[in-house]
Amino acid sequence: MKARITIAILAVALIVAAVAMAYAQNATGTTKTPAAKAGWRPEWHKGWAPRGVTGQCKAANITLYSTSRQLTITGDGINVALNVDVVNANATSPYGRIVYGTGTVQLGGNTYTAKSVYGAVGPRGATLTVYTGKELVVIRYFNGQYLAVVKTFGQQGYQRYNGTATLNIS
CATH class of the missing domain: 2.40.128 (Lipocalin)
Structure with missing residues (x-):
């Protein structure tokens, strides 16, 4: 009986940990969501950055x-x-x-x-x-x-x- 309770507690803990990690990584079934929230745009918007990155909301020069x-x-x-x-x-x-x-x-x-x-x-x-x-x-x-x-x-x-x-x- 104690072994079954221990296994059940471990299973619940693993599920909670997996849900917490998925939430922390903002996993919503798409890999574009975190990037879009960070201000980056899809591939055709290369060089664009949010206001805080370039300071004046201009296109960021990605060539150094x-x-x-x-x-x-x-x-x-x-x-x-x-x-x-x-x-x-x-x-x-x-x-x-x-x-x-x-x-x-x-x-x-x-x-x-x-x-x-x-x-x-x-x-x-x-x-x-x-x-x-x-x-x-x-x-x-x-x-x-x-x-x-x-x-x-x-x-x-x-x-x-x-x-x-x-x-x-x-």
Whole structure:
């Protein structure tokens, strides 16, 4: 008797779980319902996105371009010289997301050689995360001011640098 009750309880629990998962995935017998609710349209509407995605309810440009750029930040106690790959929807713009980079970062008399760089760069600022293998260097630049933090792996604490600098990307 106890075994039958246990089996019945497990069966009900499995049914409830299946119904909950179907409800969570919005399974109504069609695979287009969740996509339509998210704002995407069928195949013939490629490039369309809801207002929150493009910001102005324009057609979203789904073509992205990657270009190599020289990024430099020079100033009080900082000298950054990086070759970065910038991804943007505009092929001629030097601004966008940084997906890869190499080069050197000098902070407070120490030189760090970048193995990988990622972040973003815009007309008035940049956010860079530089991985060297031994350290992680995070640099934030905005309107002539920079803040850099160096964290050495396996050691407590970090070094912090700040000051005035100039950003150039070409």
